[in-house]
Amino acid sequence: MLEDFWKDKYPKGLPTEINPDQYPNILAVMKESCQKFGNKPAFTNLGKTITYGDLYRLSGQFAAYLQNHTDLKPGDRIAIQMPNVLQYPVAVFGAMRAGFVVVNTNPLYTAREMEHQFNDSGAKALVCLANMAHLAEQVVPNTGVKKVIVTEVGDMLPPLKRALINFVIRSVKKMVPAYNIPGMVKFNDAMAKGKGARFTEANPSNDDIAVLQYTGGTTGVAKGAMLTHRNLVANMLQSKALMGSNLHDGEEVIICPLPLYHIYAFTFHCMAMMISGNHNILITNPRDISAFVKELSKVKFSGFVGLNTLFVALANDEGFRKLDFSNFKVTLSGGMALQLATAERWKQITGCQICEGYGMTETSPVATVNPIDNVQLGTIGIPVPSTLCKIIDDAGNEVPLGERGELCVKGPQVMKGYWNRPDATAEILDSEGWLKTGDIAIIQEDGYLRIVDRKKDMILVSGFNVYPNELEDVMAAIPGVAQCAAIGVPDEKSGEAIKVFLVKAAGASLTEQQVKDHMRENLTAYKVPKFVEFRDALPTTNVGKILRRELRDEELKKLGTK
Structure with a gap:
């Protein structure tokens, strides 16, 4: 049916x-492509191309x-913990070729978040940027990580430029706090030791885990x-199929501002x-809009994933509006809802329509997308090939066409499951392969x-999922907090902002700044609340649930x- x-x-x-079994594994895709397109540029960063x-x-x-x-x-x-630098694809594909499972790690993680992920995944090694090595120094002794490899931003640049950029980041901008990790190896030293050495190329089965990608799922603590x-090969083929004939092999220049450690950018750019x-x-740093626009001015790009x-930030920049968009063919949007006004303004400025899609970490991630030649603004498009979607009610029954309910997805890109959970x-994935997304759709x-x-309680800050349970766990550890809750409120800049509510214990003298400082010490920056409100009581059910x-x-x- x-x-x-x-x-x-599907459009004609x-x-x-x-065919999700077209390739036995990711490494077969890589080998074929690197032979076929050997002389073609793959990645460029800070002026260096490989x-x-x-x-x-x-x-x-x-x-x-x-x-x-x-x-x-x-x-x-x-664990691979890097922003968008050339070392990232080298380390990720090197780890896979050596037979290891990649654990993508957000460079913005706090020590607490790193420790949870490393212990939960059972990571035995870590490749990280020097900028967060001081956190690794704190965390590694509390985990099973035995080998730490540290790289600096400029490590893959030509010698003079490498020395200059690394010096500026370390000594001028003071962005690398002091660290001392016993037995630590520098990335370039590791590369030198591997040069010319033999290794046994891994040949994993299609059902073997390639990546442990951490997510809160629909609620709660991060799960792998x-x-x-097979999941990632399938989603690669699905994504390519819906690009149609607009993009030509070996000819396109695609802008990658979203972090490769996020599954959206990983699947699209690396696969x-x-x-x-x-x-x-x-x-490397899309928040620096002026530097970002300067990079854009150096290339005649044909695609953009954002x-x-x-x-919104780029459309508001005068320099961006003056760029040459003559080669621009496709803009892909995901990670958070695309606003109609944003899409219209982007097309007005660039001449390029935005194609919005939808997915989750659990779907590798793309589940639906607007085909380039058949964009319907306000929708998330159609299911990617070999994918089915259905809408169910609270009892799990499929609802008639056009009625709202929970969106479920089934396809070869749906994850194997949560690591050790x-x-x-079982709560999200049934025996027939249907994944409950937690999102309400038509x-x-x-x-x-x-x-x-939207998902019941999740907060979406600039495309990042923030889960109230985690925020409330951190808040509850503050001395003097009797009750607490976290929600998302509309925000023009980030889509949603975090607002937290606290009830003080009797006699406690807690301030807004103390709350924010505690959250900042224990959470990534985008999880820190923008608003703090103290109340005498919070609304609860008759059994005390807030x-x-x-x-x-x-x-x-x-x-x-409302």
């Missing part, structure tokens, strides 16, 4: 199916180091989504662009989907949006 419904909903020329041939050679050096100079065994987890080689031999421009807040897996008669409500929905409703009423 579902298969029949979707068959005629776009496939409804892909070709696909370079990527294969350099990742091989890193793989050789890992196999010959560490005690890691096949299947061990290795087990993404297999879908690899199979098509296209050129990725890595932006999210709503980034589109069978109970959490399927239109033409097959396009609309998200009409009603976040009531708090949200009150805030929306104040803003006149």
